[in-house]
Amino acid sequence: MKLRSSEWFENDNAELTFQHRSAMRAMGHNPESFVGKPIIGIFNAWNDFNSCNYPHKELVEHVKRGVLLAGGYPIEMHTISTPADFMKPSDLMYRNLLSMDIEESIRSQPIDGVVLLCECDKTVPGQLMGAASCDLPTLQLAAGHRSSGSFRGKTVNYGTDLWKYSDDYKAGLLSHDDWKELEQSISCSLGGCPVMGTASTMKSMSEMLGMMLPGTSSIPATHASRKMAAESTGKRIVQMVKDHLTPSKLMTESAFHNAIKLLAAIGGSTNAAIHLTAIAGRFGIRIPIERYEELTEGIPLMVNLQPSGTHSMDDFFQAGGLQRVIRNLLPVLDSDCLSCTGETIARTYGRELPRFQGEEEVIATLEAPFKEQSGLAVLKGNLAPQGAVIKKSAVSPELFKHRGQAVVFNDYADMLERIDRDDLDVTPDSVLILRNCGPIAMGMPEWGQVPIPQKLLKQGVRDMVRISDARMSGTSYGAVILHVAPEAAIGGPLAIVQDGDWITTDLEHSTLQLELPDEEIASRMAVWTKPEPQHKRGYPRLFAEHALQAPEGCDLDILRPNSKEEAVFVPPVVGRG
Template sequence: MTFKPASWPRKLRSQSWYGGNSRDTIYHRGWMKNQGYPHDLFDGRPIIGILNTWSELTPCNGSHMKELAEKVKAGIWEAGGFPVEVPVFSASENTFRPTAMMFRNLAALSIEETIRGQPIDGAVLLVGCDKTTPSLMMAAASCDIPSIVVTGGPMLNGQFKGERVGSGTHLWKFSEAVKAGEMTQEEFLEAEQGMSRSTGTCNTMGTASTMASMAEALGMALSGNAAIPAVDSRRRVIAQQSGRRIVQMVKDDLKPSDIMTKEAFENAVRTNGAIGGSTNAVVHLLAMAGRVEVDFTLDDWDRCGRDVATIVNLMPSGKYLMEEFFYAGGLPVVLKRLGEGGQLNKDCITVSGETIWDEVKDVENYNEDVILPLELALTQQGGIAVLRGNLAPKGAVLKPSAASPHLLKHTGRAVVFEDIDDYKAKIEDPDLDIDETCVMVMKNCGPKGYPGMAEVGNMGLPPKVLKKGITDMVRISDARMSGTAYGTVVLHTSPEAAAGGPLAVVRNGDIIEMDVANRVLRVDISDAEMAARLAAWKPLNDAPTSGYAFLHNAHVEGADTGADLDFLKGCRGNAVGKDSH
């Protein structure tokens, strides 16, 4: 792709507020001056909004985000821009109930209006926790002003008894060990102290690190941004460099629509397979593509990811953490490997103004036990598998690199949980009729059902099975799974149960067949029986508990298209509305 920079100087959108000497201009400009800004800052230089998701209730986006904002400001000043820091909606996976995913779209909606309704010419998207990255990128895509992503970076490695501890991954592992009687509660509490020992996002290849990698693979962040630890001084350096770069992007009019092309999304899908990335990337990239009006579907996920080997040896698929990934060379090494193997669209433009191949072609791998040679890949088909059949006519997803190979083709008896509360009430009952050959099925945890599609798809196994030494079973739901989790888990089953999808009518004892290689997921009943069950199905009568919950349930689409609100899809642009003053 060839990008032609716009001519400079030219009139910027911020001048609709600040240019000239009319009463309205003086109204806008004069109030800004109460902060001590000199008059010449409003003379047509690019005004850059630093959209900061810092919050003390979003631990991944903690105090270091304020420090990064100062570095971004320094870079903007150096390049002749005018930085303004703007706090924006920050959805934390750690604290938000019922689930942060329910508020991704609310964040994107509010941030879109923040961008469109205020006098900024470009945006630095300062993100961290996994929903903040897609929400800000969705908003930027809808407005299409020059934008660059700066992530907060991952935590340092966790440690417990000389062992690397991955955030999230070991939480699930240790929790199961306690239930199996292999670890005491006291040891679990001791391990907690070493899980999160620095500021930053998850140190595994969870959703936060996956989405940081997706931003870089899409070309929306400077090369190398994804893996630098939060506390490493180089994280501050790239923040300052990004501040410099966004000013030139505004001058060139280099926008998300120039960068986030169909070919760039294909690069991101292949990258996700190579890094063993989170299944959450599926719904987030589908939603982003919808905002930038790129034709990108679940079928593209399967087409692009099917033959990609997982070469990044990180938890939850492998054994290392983000610290080692950075030291090994980070995502640029992965992108170079994809390019050498013919799996990278090399001409895609990035925020640097260069092609993605120019950015990575000369990088070096410093640790081939972290970023593996192709012949030693964790799995030769690491992309997200999209399964279809009478149980998931619009698709369901599975992460092969996190699954048990012997379960990738499996037939078993369904043990059904009507929702998460039903699961919690039954799972520890010693009389539950279940063994390791069964298929655990959970309903009503999708975008409408939970509501918000919570990360509960990696259902913990029943203690009676764990005590046999069994660590994995096939699990199916319309929920999501944390990017830090693992197991043979089928997710995002569409249409979801709460919308009357076939999952809603699965019964205890039904025989379910899964064949990942052939992309099949079906329940062994006739078409006539399925039709009769669906005709008899009645929706739940759960009333929304808040104004936004009402809006969400009325307008949220299925996971198969990104679970965005239907009226938010598309690029609405950044035109300035009428000035009422």
């Protein structure tokens, strides 16, 4: 087996070999210890702002031990991190920057195999995008989800319960002292959100795509099995280098189709539609937005987790976790796809699992699901010519079909200024419109779950139709239509909606319609003025100039190949630096 790293350390050019080995010696790496062994780059994305990824500060040592035990040589490297709680206005655009960080670090350095340490929302897809562009043997290891909290004797989960209690606080049902107490008790440990938000969703997608060891995506951050998973990941990646088991052999078009079906079964985040499309695009695989609805036709909700259900990720793990879901879902999957073990998913997940008391309350079967309606509805019409999405399992049933008059917020600042005013002309049947929050305008932040106006919260309203060109947190819920494309800032029809316009939504028929004649829409567009760019320089400007729309995954056009044939890893020329 000829290792890629041998170009640096066993080159016929004696001067280059001398230079590279000498540089390693300076850091205490004896060439006798690593030359001829697979060098595993372990990419660590923790920092002191990222509570989700923070466990990797310790877990990386267990990965290194696994690599050494398997005969490889570990090299820890650090990348930018994407702490969703702190990155403003949007961590989505930094997903792409993270992918570039990963790709170029792999491409330019003597690495034979890769371990990616992930958890927080955009870390998982960003890492997979970078790995896809390099196509060296790669595995991901998640940090795991945090523990549920406790508030006034009730279990509370960071994310979904936060939105519910926030509505209660604004409605006057929760005092200021209650609110401060909740702040201290809802999130008391490290790791990702303990519900089926974007982090848990994308970890599940990674395992389904063969990029994470089977059974490891749903282990809690505080469980000892998480450390053992880290060691096993280190061991397995060394063998994957020897077997040349690369991402392109795992993340095939059929594997992405399996992931989309799993997305429906777990009631996963709407963000996954952007992320899966972006990852697939790095291989030259195109996933039309309609595919998210077509592939999930008839696939029900099989997981009773917040925000689509009631339980937490701890309950999910104790009920058998993702392994049980995939096993129950196998009849509708392409079971010939490979897992990272090198076996088919039929062999990997088809084995009998131990039974757990109460598991049927958390994980269901295809024959007896929790909800018949799941997956993403892809809505099209004159308001969203390129499509918009909504999570069916999180929508109040009475809002599956709706007609109401628009209440328009021109941007996020406008919404914040007016949403809770007593003179806001709004009723429970209104359709709240938020625009100029898409990828080009603002980097597409998670602003799409427009708050219920305070005056309606006090009346007991907890859901209403909301439409935007933004995203929303995977922990959120409600009749929220997202990712409207084209976005308003580039002249999408959302840009010309006015207060009082009638809008109809119909999930059953996948339509989103502005009740205006084509002539009126054209007349309004003729006098519409494109807004000034928000960013004048730096990476945000680069993102705004090159970002694709939501149905294309919001990747940068310069990072995507035009075809599968162009998706070829270009090795560096190893010479003097």
